[in-house]
Amino acid sequence: MTDALEPEFPRSTDTAPILQLRGVNKSFGVVHVLHDVDFAVYPGQVTALVGDNGAGKSTLVKVIAGIYGRDSGEYLFEGRPTHVSGPRDVAALGVEVVYQDLALCDNLDIVQNMFLGRETRKGIVLDDMAMEERARETLASLSVRTVKSVRQSVASLSGGQRQTVAIAKAVLWNSKIVLLDEPTAALGVAQTRQVLDLVRRLADRGLGVVLISHNMNDVFEVADRITALYLGRVAADVATESVTHNQVVELITAGRSGDLGIRDVAAASI
Incomplete structure (x- = not known):
């Protein structure tokens, strides 16, 4: 086993992690992808998960999301060991993942996308008014002002607006943790600014936010902590203010x- 430095989790006595993985290992056949990984997400903080291609970021996110099981290690939620058998269990805990492809349907409007698969009903019919109101309230609570109408077709939205809708969809269900996979990839400067402001507002609302990104400028702008993976191992877990851009690279x-x-x-x- 490789001798790594002890992860530097926050020592505050009044801040406990919402989610904590301890000693997580994951292999695919003979390929050992995650090696004794410790990872924690704290309320009101943005934790950046960084690493080169093949470092294990995607595998770690899928373990958190319940898509992959663990070979060993603990999965703790709000301090309690938790059995996770699939994505539904994770969603029930209040963990939502916004993947890079956003999983939005272009032929549906914003409301329909936000409630897709979780529609509100009044008897046997859909309660469109209630869903529309909740969609408006969620976007307003996130200070989203770039969307003119919640009845806009997603096909008509810009990349930044689509990302905003995907994030709003994730927090609609009283989420406690939101994982964002490369949320600013392929966005212009103005759209990136909108998304980063939204990421910061999520943390300011008390959510635990995990930002998976290759963009170090984005990471240093919004992240409170940085967890760096190297070949499936945690190379460091540190406060952003305690490291430099070059050190993280x-x-x-x-x-x-x-x-x-x-x-x-x-x-x-090896």
Whole structure:
């Protein structure tokens, strides 16, 4: 087992993690993808999950989301060990994932997309008025002003507006944690600004936010903490203010930066 430095989780006595993974391992056949991974998400904080391609970010997110099971390790939610057998169990806990493809239907409007598969009914018919009102309230609570009407077709929205709708859909169900997979990928400057402001507002509302991103500028702008993965191992889990841009890049590409990171990088590469 590779000797890595102890993850530097916050020591505040009044802030406990909503979600915590301890010693998680995951393999696919003979390929060991996650090695004793510790990961935590705190209320009111944005945790950036960074790493090179193949570092294990996607696998870790899918373990959190219940898509993949764990070979070993603990899954704790609000301090209690939790059995997760699939995405429905995770959604019931209050964990929502916004994937890079957004999973929106272009032929439906905003309201229909936000309630897709979870429609509100009045008797045997859909309660369109109630769903429309909840959609408006959710967008307003997130200070979203770029959408003119909740009855707009998603096909007519810009990339930034689509991302906004996908995030609003995730928080509509009283979520406690939202995981965002590359939310600013392929967006222009103005649209990126809108999405990053929304990410920060989610944390300010008390949600735990996980930001998966390759964009270090985005990470340093909105993240409170950074967890860097290197070849399936946690190279560091640190407060954003305690590291530099160059240190994070070194952790991502080499697993170590000065005194920070995996002690035996050569062994970790085997």
